[in-house]
Amino acid sequence: MFDEASQQALMQEFFSENREALDRIERGLLQLESTPNNRELLNSIFRDMHTVKGNCRMMGFERLEELTHAAESLLDLMRDDKLVIDILIGNQLLSVLDTVQRTLQTIEQTGSEGEVDFSPLIFQLERIQGQSGADKAPTTGGNEESRGVVDLGAEPSALRTDGESAAGRIDSIRLSIERLDALMNQVGELGAVFNQLKYAISRNPSQMDQSLESLGQQIQQLQGEVLQYRLQPIGRILDTYHRLVRDLAVETKKKVVLDLVGEETEVDRNVLISIKEVLGHLIRNAVDHGLESPEERSSRGKSPVGRVRLTAEQKQGQIYLEIADDGRGIDVDRVRAKAIDRGLITSEQAAEMREAEVMKLIMAPGFSTVEQVSKISGRGTGMDVVQAAIDKLGGSVTISSQGGRGSSFRLRIPQTMAIVPVLLVTACGETYAIPQVSIVELVSYHGPEVSRNVEGKMQSPMVRVRERLFPLVALRQVVTSLEDEATVTRSVERIQAEPALHVVVVQCEERIFALDVDGIKEPANLVIKPVNRIFADIAILAGTAVMPDGSVSFLLNVPELIKV
Amino acid sequence: MDKKSVLIVDDSSLARMMVRKIFATRFTEWTLIEAKDGEEALSLSDGSLHLALLDFNMPGMNGIELAEKLMVKHPSLAVYLVTANIQERMHQRAESMGIGFIKKPIAESKIADILQQVA
Numbered sequence: 001m002f003d004e005a006s007q008q009a010l011m012q013e014f015f016s017e018n019r020e021a022l023d024r025i026e027r028g029l030l031q032l033e034s035t036p037n038n039r040e041l042l043n044s045i046f047r048d049m050h051t052v053k054g055n056c057r058m059m060g061f062e063r064l065e066e067l068t069h070a071a072e073s074l075l076d077l078m079r080d081d082k083l084v085i086d087i088l089i090g091n092q093l094l095s096v097l098d099t100v101q102r103t104l105q106t107i108e109q110t111g112s113e114g115e116v117d118f119s120p121l122i123f124q125l126e127r128i129q130g131q132s133g134a135d136k137a138p139t140t141g142g143n144e145e146s147r148g149v150v151d152l153g154a155e156p157s158a159l160r161t162d163g164e165s166a167a168g169r170i171d172s173i174r175l176s177i178e179r180l181d182a183l184m185n186q187v188g189e190l191g192a193v194f195n196q197l198k199y200a201i202s203r204n205p206s207q208m209d210q211s212l213e214s215l216g217q218q219i220q221q222l223q224g225e226v227l228q229y230r231l232q233p234i235g236r237i238l239d240t241y242h243r244l245v246r247d248l249a250v251e252t253k254k255k256v257v258l259d260l261v262g263e264e265t266e267v268d269r270n271v272l273i274s275i276k277e278v279l280g281h282l283i284r285n286a287v288d289h290g291l292e293s294p295e296e297r298s299s300r301g302k303s304p305v306g307r308v309r310l311t312a313e314q315k316q317g318q319i320y321l322e323i324a325d326d327g328r329g330i331d332v333d334r335v336r337a338k339a340i341d342r343g344l345i346t347s348e349q350a351a352e353m354r355e356a357e358v359m360k361l362i363m364a365p366g367f368s369t370v371e372q373v374s375k376i377s378g379r380g381t382g383m384d385v386v387q388a389a390i391d392k393l394g395g396s397v398t399i400s401s402q403g404g405r406g407s408s409f410r411l412r413i414p415q416t417m418a419i420v421p422v423l424l425v426t427a428c429g430e431t432y433a434i435p436q437v438s439i440v441e442l443v444s445y446h447g448p449e450v451s452r453n454v455e456g457k458m459q460s461p462m463v464r465v466r467e468r469l470f471p472l473v474a475l476r477q478v479v480t481s482l483e484d485e486a487t488v489t490r491s492v493e494r495i496q497a498e499p500a501l502h503v504v505v506v507q508c509e510e511r512i513f514a515l516d517v518d519g520i521k522e523p524a525n526l527v528i529k530p531v532n533r534i535f536a537d538i539a540i541l542a543g544t545a546v547m548p549d550g551s552v553s554f555l556l557n558v559p560e561l562i563k564v
Numbered sequence: 565m566d567k568k569s570v571l572i573v574d575d576s577s578l579a580r581m582m583v584r585k586i587f588a589t590r591f592t593e594w595t596l597i598e599a600k601d602g603e604e605a606l607s608l609s610d611g612s613l614h615l616a617l618l619d620f621n622m623p624g625m626n627g628i629e630l631a632e633k634l635m636v637k638h639p640s641l642a643v644y645l646v647t648a649n650i651q652e653r654m655h656q657r658a659e660s661m662g663i664g665f666i667k668k669p670i671a672e673s674k675i676a677d678i679l680q681q682v683a
Contacts, residue, residue, distance in 0.1 A: 006589070009581070009585075010581060013581050014578050017576060017577050044623065047575070047621055047622070047623060050621050051575065051576045054576055054579060054648075054668065054669075055576060055578045055579070057668065058579060058582055058668075058669045058670070065666065242652075242656040243653075243656050245656070246657070246659045246660040247659045249659070249660035249661070249662070250660075255635070255660070255662045256660045256661065257632055257660070258657065258660065294662075298639045303632075303635070303636040303639075305632055305636065393632045431656075436611070440676040468629075
């Protein structure tokens with residue numbers, strides 16, 4: 001392809017660049033053995049090995065390419081934390097360097113790689129890779145990573161299934177024998193405490209309380225342990241969205257970058273499964289409706305490449321997920337007009353609504369009546385599906401938007417659904433559970449305090465807590481049927497005349513209100529089950545739990561209470 | 565006709581030399597701008613660029629990160645990643661940004677195809 005002089009110049013460059021890189025790798029490896037956590041060093045070793053491999057390929061030295069490729073794959077596993085350098089690995093890599101150096105000399109003298117057999121060395125490298133516990137690394141074709149690697153020459157269809165299966169595998173978990181042993185130990189202790197209790201009951205009643213208490217502790221520990229195992233990094237589902245965004249970008253002829261932040265955030269397996277589709281929906285919405293075309297973006301002085309950022313973080317038992325785009329933002333006036341048009345609100349209501357409330361209408365059933373049949377998810381759904389799924393998880397959605405700058409959907413969902421810390425309260429003789437996370441504080445007023453702190457504001461009762469007035473919502477009114485409502489509804493004057501008033505101040509997003517309950521019982525950790533089908537349509541109930549006495553109590557859905 | 569310019573970014577000097585030689589022998593109507601990493605590429609790029617050929621694995625920012633910055637700076641620039649094989653999510657990420665691919669090792673015929681597309 002080139003003349004003699006060019007070819008010679010290329011070979012010169014081949015030798016000198018490779019030797020420099022090999023020298024650096026050697027120094028780096030020696031240093032890495034004493035500082036195995038030096039990421040920067042590891043990255044630069046990897047890059048140098050990558051360069052050497054690329055150079056060998058470029059100049060047609062296929063066997064050297066194969067050898068350096070195997071070494072590069074090994075380094076890649078180290079970058080992925082699947083392997084840590086030790087003396088054995090260090091020695092193998094150093095002998096790769098020696099072999100490459102020697103072969104370069106041979107090439108310099110004879111023009112070819114010579115007859116030395118690299119396969120024993122390659123075999124050794126692959127054996128170490130196999131021991132790393134990583135998925136069986138492909139011996140050829142891998143490069144940037146040992147898994148999920150695409151050969152650009154391959155058929156596009158071949159690379160699709162691969163990523164799906166790797167990232168979508170959330171129906172099983174791996175547990176180390178050590179953790180299993182720890183569980184076994186705990187179960188053993190549980191048995192021992194149970195025997196103590198049995199003994200106490202039959203022979204030594206004075207020990208009963210103590211035995212019961214340690215039994216409770218054991219169970220709680222076991223619960224905590226098992227819950228831990230259910231938690232999985234959210235990154236396992238986030239990976240699949242790269243594919244989604246790519247397909248959407250091609251379909252809509254937009255240019256999109258998807259940023260993922262907080263992939264290590266841990267979420268309960270069940271929650272993970274439920275939010276997978278929700279997030280996909282929101283991402284689709286962001287690309288479809290949020291982002292402008294590259295031309296429109298350029299004409300507005302924005303980057304032609306739109307950005308969708310998915311952030312996951314965990315705070316106090318809650319998972320916060322945000323899908324933000326830098327697109328055109330939500331046109332509040334258009335949403336308002338469309339909602340009136342669809343009959344969701346009247347124009348009088350629309351005039352009174354705040355922007356945040358108007359934006360929430362996007363998620364209302366019936367807002368997007370046009371079936372948006374998507375090639376990606378394969379069926380048509382409006383944004384109300386998102387709201388419904390989040391409600392079911394006991395979470396909430398906040399929408400914000402800036403015209404021309406983009407919009408963001410912020411979801412809050414409980415990290416785990418199985419056990420929820422709650423406060424038990426009573427109303428109309430039934431016990432209800434309020435999630436601790438939504439409780440601000442508890443206040444009880446007695447005697448004359450009641451009338452001092454309750455007042456009416458436009459016919460609605462309000463209660464004063466620490467110099468602030470909050471709307472007072474009576475739980476008994478919320479939970480009774482319509483026909484009985486008249487008997488339980490109490491005027492401001494009636495409430496003021498009560499001998500005592502117990503309120504639970506609850507908060508949902510930015511709204512705070514006081515829940516008037518008949519009695520405040522104790523806090524508890526409840527194992528929450530989904531609501532029975534008969535009650536499934538009752539939005540204010542988020543789940544059920546069996547109480548110690550065998551009765552059933554309901555977990556209240558605080559965001560829904562506010563709507564009532 | 566004005567000369568068109570192409571930006572080559574690769575941390576391997578051999579790789580850059582290879583592309584330089586190919587352009588110097590076959591596509592003499594193109595002016596080459598070379599950079600060894602993303603930072604240098606950004607400082608050298610200007611509005612006269614038509615095409616950018618980027619390595620993926622480089623010190624500092626990788627090829628996709630660089631592509632994004634270049635596309636912001638020069639919206640009409642055609643950007644290609646030169647790579648043998650790439651992690652699937654990176655591949656999808658690049659495609660969703662409208663970045664093309666040239667399979668390594670780079671060769672005259674592959675460059676000819678690209679030049680035809682951007683011409």
